Amino acid sequence: MSAAIEVMRHHRSIRKFTEQPLSAEQREAIMASAQAASSSSFLQASAVIRITDPELRAKVMALCGDQAYIGTAAEFWVFCADFHRHLQWVPEARTGFAEQLLIGAIDTALMGQNAMTAAESLGLGGVFIGAVRNQPHALCELLALPRGVVPLFGLCLGYPAQDPEPKPRLPASLMFVENRYPARFDDARMQGYDEQVRQYYRTRTGGNKEMTWTGQIGETLVKEARPFMLEFLREQGFCLR
Template identity: 35%
Template structure:
């Protein structure tokens, strides 16, 4: 089965080098309209998007992420979990916060935010633009909150750099479907040996990649990652509580 949308999604790749130009007004407005139309849990619309154009703020976000391309060329967006707006609506209607501090409401807002970011990414790539998600803004969530002047009941979840690509990276191989899709019930039987072919794919990908010529495998990365504690990331739950989120 083929169509332009499937071709786009099946061939997507992360772009980390952008040409020195920003989005046109038409492109920017279109992407924000796409964000507005993203799916939303129970119509609560608990996501907001901040377009970061201030050079000093972009520089400080770059420092947080420790990634040189962040806030350099292209446009930088931060996708924010936003329960503040609905809190203010409730207060001005004479209501209490209700269940706004509950974990499940936070998860609904997180879902809204992720879906919005993915919508924008797909739309941008359909315009011939490139994108890179920036989970690295979580390296110092409290600093991000201060930089963006975020009120209580909000949380910066994802960054997204969008621009005109200045590179053509290879497509990074993903795990075979048999390891990620199941029917009816989860298949929890895993043997390291079953991943040997995929490890070889990843080894070849890194060996042949135009930049960052490292030799590695998927299983080696998993064995090495998720081990070292990242002090600021370990404080995320505390930051969420300080923001009034996930209290129940």
């Protein structure tokens, strides 16, 4: 269909990398692609911190559940929602609205996905790291993130040293609907998808992981996720009104 669609449809997270670094040209192309993403009201409400200091990278990795690929990826970037920069030049700007968190999160996520796709189109691979939100106070201190800035996710990038199969996604009919939200999604389609996911994990782990999609969602969503988040967001000047 198109080279861009090929790249996007072949996406899979990469968690093992070779030691080969990215060239400055590759890095700049990825950054330019990220910046080319659309931006709500042209606010460009994002900041990206590239962690090049090995000692700092090790400390950040420790704050992110010690996920080894944060240390071994050629690049590790922390994507943040940022309304601090606006206040530098427009001090009368009113911030703290919940809506602005959404704007910052959406703008930044669009940039992150552009970066991932650009990297993949160059034969690189990567994985997003939500674990940057595990200990956000400590991370803000390490990276000197001021009030008005919230770390949202990290991105590991590098040359892949593994070639996993793409993970099967929900059948399109369980995600894309026409005109109105359905009273109920099709249970039979979901059972079929659960079976597909079970097979995917069996193959990927050599039979060591037995898990369906609904099983995984059940395990994830019964836990309280990062209960400190609302307070942290408020401390950083978000969601005050």
